[in-house]
Amino acid sequence: MEKIQVNHLDFYYGSHLALSDISIPIREHQITALIGPSGCGKSTFLRCLNRMNDTIRGTRVTGEVLLDGQDIYNRNTGVFELRKRVGMVFQRPNPFPQSIFSNVAFGPRVLGLGNRNELAHIVEESLRGAVLWDEVKDKLHEDAFSLSLGQQQRLCIARAIAVKPEVILMDEPCSALDPIATQHIEELMRALKADYTIVIVTHNMQQAARVSDFTGFFWMGKLVEFDVTKSMFTRPSQKLTEDYITGRAG
């Protein structure tokens, strides 16, 4: 079942066509990986899914992005409500310069979810969800920067799931992390799949192969191939895909 269905999406920076005619299904409770060389548009595409590109002036989108059948670029879709439903984790761990607790509580607070007691519950639940609770439960009010980078990234995941999104977008979430921390995040993604739909941008093809169910291969603003991850990495249908995943192109 498709959580998000993108149809014929074009994206412009000014007059430059950065993405052309992208159509892609994002299946519910699955991990979809987007791979491709730097500058191929995969991150731009990801940011179309929660309208984060709206904040950049001179950008324009045509085509449709259906979230549960509703076009998120439709005038009637509230952008704040959309971002509550479609959360995001960024490339570099970027906790707010506040306590661990405040970081996780930020989303629920600004959305007006839950009173003070419920907030503590939401924070614990989210930190457990991000497999960070046991490491931080005794120092919830310490500065988020006291954590290691890997822990900070899991904190950012906890912060994202605290608003109970339906989809989580991850933009190269492991690129700043060491292999052990990366492994933690990948395990976490597999666990989160049960409750969330995940889209991950990665330039690490092994990571895409290890963790995802579906993979889309972007090349110069176009979606070259989209398939079940296993098939794509064993029997790619396009020559370009094969060249890229075997390291001959890109």
Place this chain on the structure above:
Amino acid sequence: MSRYWVQRLGFALLGLTALAVVVPMLLVIGTIVVEGMGAISWEFITAMPSDGMKEGGIFPALVGTLLLTLGTALVAIPIGVGGTIYLAEYARDTWVSRCIRLAIINLAGIPSIVYGLFGLGMFVLFLKMGTSILAGALTLAIMTLPVIISTAEEALRAVPTEFRTVSASLGGTRWQGIRYIILPQALPGIITGVILGLLRAAGETAPILFTVAAFFLPRLPQSPFDQTMALPYHLYVISTQVPGMPLRIQYGTALVLLALVLSMNLAATVIRSYFRRRRQW
């Protein structure tokens, strides 16, 4: 000469130029403290001036300066900080925002006596406020705005864009991101700018010359529409306008003004360094 000695000589000369900055400051402060210390007493701080200002104290001038600074703060902080938030966080680069920035740069360059004349024409005469604390505080506030706005804007821009993006990605409005993340981070910088601006206002003579300052008024002001004595103007008066004024009293007044301004400066420095140590991005 070997390049080693060139370097030694070069650094020595550079060190001397750096020292040259410190020397006048020490001389100014030193002279005023040494000469003025003798005048300082409880009575000097808390008594009304008497005997043609040659006796008694400077209480009304001190209170006047504090009230003027407070009035300036009440006007300049909301306008300055509010305007800065708009300029730094909301305004797009249009001709309107460029005009506003140009206005701020120009305001900063206007000589203080011109502010005084503007205050006289605008507030005292045209708006019929008379020579009053209100007129003086408004004049000082306008003069203070560019200082507050430029330092506060720098403080806001120093907060990484990332925090705004993350806040938006969690469904927060732009204002919520500013209110809960950006402002708390920028606050020390903003406070520093506010104090530096107010400090300048507290020490200025020209803008209050025609708008509020009284030559001799040995009582405390009764309302915002009252005149008042003020320290910088009082210092000017007793230094140039009253023959036979004891030097001791002049230096004593200068010392009080200096202490007031330097303590504000110190507060700004402490706040800034305290928060800078805690900042981790």
